[in-house]
Amino acid sequence: MQVKAKLYPKEAARLLREHPGVREAVTGATLHFEANRKRAYQEIDAEIWRERARRVKDHLLTHLDHYLELAEKRLQEKGVRVYWAEGPEEAHRILREIVARHGVKRAVKAKSMLTEELGVNPLLESLGVEVYETDLGEYLIQLLGEPPSHIVGPAIHLALSDIQRLFHGRFGTPLDASPEALAAVARKVLREAFLTADLGISGANFLVAETGTLALMENEGNIRLSTSLPRVHVAFVGIEKLLPRFADLALFLPLTARAATGQRLSTYVSLIQGPAKEGEEGPKEVHVVLVDHGRTTLLHDPEAWEVLRCLRCGACLNACPVYRQTGGHPYGYVYSGPIGAVLDPGLLGLEDTYPLPYASTLCGACYEACPVKIPIPKLLLTWRKRAVERGLAPTWERGAIQAFSKVMQSPSLYRFFSKALRGLPLPQDLLPLLKAWTEGRGPLRPSPKPFHQLWQELKE
């Protein structure tokens, strides 16, 4: 996927100005999800669940080589073909071969953020394969030609009226069609696709190393159909998505559901144990592509690796008041919101993602929501520190901070500045900052006398 993260500040401002409906849709949906998550956490001893999940993930990540080899072995024992892809190029080569070997004409896809990273849809289209995203939200944005704006709810930025207009143009449904009627139309199209597809593509929520089991969570049933009806199933799995033991699912499945949507468990959980055996129904071939795409580099980064615990539940997006104003599109990459701000620099490099770690007030709501306790505010600070060290910060900002620091180092300069604030012209370095402040908030109004002056009077 093309990376447009550098444009974040401009795109966020433009979206707020030109598409105020997005803010309304995203705020409404995320507040709803966030309230559900809070309720779902309150039903359990969330602190204990989160801490256990963190420990399991940290154990996995610190022994990842072992578990990856074990997973490969167990998968192969079940007749699954296992591939390793360092990035999009290798993933494309693997998929291209499978498509050619089976003469694939039509593919159905379960929602997967990793396949967005890898650009699987454009590849398949270039090979002449008809691709159907089968998650309802993902289907909508595929029709619109947009990237997902939320990890779990890819069409979270759309209002009902947007969808009514889209379906009116595409399928001739009335402009006031009910959500049920719209869903019924999509269902009809997608059913046909499920029944005629040669290839099913999915990601995975988890891959259990001990048993070689793929675990997939969903609410619509489209993942189960995508992975069971076509004769070939290809699953793309990020190497950090492993779990050591089958028993770990007992914690991670419900915890992920609670964090993502506030459900006790997702409506469907599919545990895939390999291709269909003689006399069984299901795909004749199952392929698992284990994908790195920057993850190993992150794993070796002592200040940033904790982000690899991520379960892709989207809870931090729902909790984030910054994300809520714009949704995910301005972030310019697959992963948006707080997790995107600390994952994207790790996967893509800070040079291409510079503004993202600044897309936060460091309010800490993301950390409270995170089911695996990723210290997102700490990671944001780390990436900001690196941005400054690497000279990526704008010149005005560097000048302003250095001027600020100089003033604050010296009580006499500070007192001079204090007087300047109450009458004299202000230092030039700070002027663009001042303008950015006053435009939306009116002029700064200092206290008539600063406290340090009042203190003198108080003493006397």
Place this chain on the structure above:
Amino acid sequence: MRVALFVTCLADQFYAEAGMATVRLLRALGVEVDFPQEQTCCGQPAFNAGYWNEARSLARRTLGIFQEAEYVVLPSGSCASMVKNHYLELLPGDEEALRLSEKTYELSQFLVRVLGVTELGKGLQGKTIAYHHGCHALRELGVKEEPLLLLKNSGAEILPWEAAEECCGFGGLFSVKLPEVSLAMADRKISTLPKADALTSTDAGCLLHLTGRMGKQGRNMRVVPLATLLWEAYAG
């Protein structure tokens, strides 16, 4: 007992009344108050923006200024958390930083947890208050019940506010780096704000941001630092 007041640069310049209220209140409760004159800024703006070298020298400076203090009290949750939590990241292994961390408190936290004071007086009888939980007070210091308890016990009613624990969008440099997003966040706070006699919070930055935005929208409400209200609770 002796407290060194760290008034913070923002309160010094924009909410001098909060400093005055803190001194008056602590003195009234029998605490001696010092105000080390060389103090300026804790360094948080530089730290949060990624300028750790600049932040580190301001942190070292602050360590020196408050070295001798028995307690350090700030009328700010955010700056208190900077000193209490983030100095330890800036200066890992520094014993002075650890000592300062241990003796530093946000005002309401100091009153309730150190002085054991939960009743200040009845000076806020019948007043309705909208309380904005500053994020760093709430999530980094765990200061949530202390201010509410002190306000309620002085006769005030805290009005329900669905966005009370949501960030107001100030975020220091965030407010000028991403002004449109920052203002949209303020608007969400303000649009849900109940009609109260006063809006208050521990943090000057949040209040400055919200007051400015409310003024721009022609919305009139008294916006006042927590320290000022706590002094009113005591003095009537």
